Amino acid sequence: MPMLSPDLNQLALLHELMLERRVSRVADKLGLTQPAVSNALARLRRRFGDELFVPTPAGMVPTPLAERLAGPVGAGLALIRGALAPAPAFDPATAQRAFTVGMTDIGEIVFLPRLVQRLAEVAPGVSLSTVRNTAVDLADELAQGRVDLAIGLLPQLQAGFHQRRLFRQRYVLLCRRGHALDVARPALAAYRAAEHLVVVSPGTGHGQVDTLLQRAGIHRRVRLTVPHFVSVGHLLARSELVATVPERLAAELAAPFGLVARPLPVKLPEVEINAFWHARVHRADDNRWLRETVFGLFGPRPPGR
CATH class of the missing domain: 3.40.190.10 (Periplasmic binding protein-like II)
Known part of the structure; x- marks a missing residue:
């Protein structure tokens, strides 16, 4: 039976041994005991059928196989860490971002002028495009991420989407x-x-x-x-x-x-005018900013305003 490939923790340990060359330093860096690092190294040696690191008075010296593995393993770990790292917070003042909003023709008259004006004031690098509710399947476009937000009296979006009331009107x-x-x-x-x-x-x-x-x-x-x-x-x-x-x-x-x-x-x-968005972008900083901008412009005013 073939042995399983090393897991990410073992590859991370191999990478750290290449950098530090001492078991004690790697143990401190990874929050492990020295025996745990030694045991993991022993598993790697069995997996590859190679010593990988040879102890010397100057530290652990990598074998040719370890040196060959070092580049790809380091690059792969960096790629994975980059993918898992938190995305930078959305900054409207510096962002270069295009949003697409679905709305009715009434929405284009009522919402767009003030929304475009606000974007020009606080987010000069953000652009906006709209799609008519009659031209596309808004439910599908929101689900696929091609539309970021929908605004209006849109009964086809009442189920299956996050929504928030902007106002009621007669x-x-x-x-x-x-x-x-x-x-x-x-x-x-x-x-x-x-x-x-x-x-x-x-x-x-x-x-x-x-x-x-x-x-x-x-x-x-x-x-x-x-x-x-x-x-x-x-x-x-x-x-x-x-x-x-x-x-x-x-x-x-x-x-x-x-x-x-x-x-x-x-x-x-009276009828309710709502903003709708899909669960896939509910926690996305950029979409949350767009929603809050729309809520601030067209949502209920706090008492006294």
């Missing part, structure tokens, strides 16, 4: 300034009679608005349906259309497009 009525519904409390009849812009938003929970309104017995006059929120501001600014949108989106679109947000004449449930 839906509001959005229309151009001076519209007939630009009043403090729009009437339900006027809301029903208005011409509506409806956004069909696949892959998010925002598509539930029409279902919720129908359950409340409200049927809208739909004049235009679009597949995303990017064009909402332009369309409302130049028409008599109204839209039912999340309040954070309304806040971002109001000033640039001359729009106003008004309360809906019907109560709809």
Whole structure:
């Protein structure tokens, strides 16, 4: 029966004997007794069928075989120790790192401007790219490490991922300034009679608005349906259309497009906007920093702030 290859501890001992050339020094360095070092050396000699180190008055002198083993063993141990060493702490001020964040088109409007501004302030070497929730399978992309973080109303990520709520928000009525519904409390009849812009938003929970309104017995006059929120501001600014949108989106679109947000004449449930990440990066310093940055920008504010 062939003898087993030496384990890492024996190779580490061989490496230290090459450096120190004395059993007593190796014992002190490795925290072993001298008999333990001698016994380990005896096992190595049997394994290789060679003396490896010969005692002399000047110390242990390596044999030619030991000298031949020294280079590869030392390099291998260094490689293993380097792989097992703790990764250096993530320093955003000096890091050169690219992150990918999955989000909806609403997220690109609501989150990206402030997030990019913060990165420019505190992490100049960090770059950011986004992927639309409708363009990829976010669950798979997060699991494979191709997406670092996902943000939004993303029901497909509710199970199997770490998540943290950023905020809750309601839906509001959005229309151009001076519209007939630009009043403090729009009437339900006027809301029903208005011409509506409806956004069909696949892959998010925002598509539930029409279902919720129908359950409340409200049927809208739909004049235009679009597949995303990017064009909402332009369309409302130049028409008599109204839209039912999340309040954070309304806040971002109001000033640039001359729009106003008004309360809906019907109560709809609030929705939760969350950040999602995979267990594989839960303890990674760089991902934790990105998450904390997002939480700090968009999460709940401490009392008094």
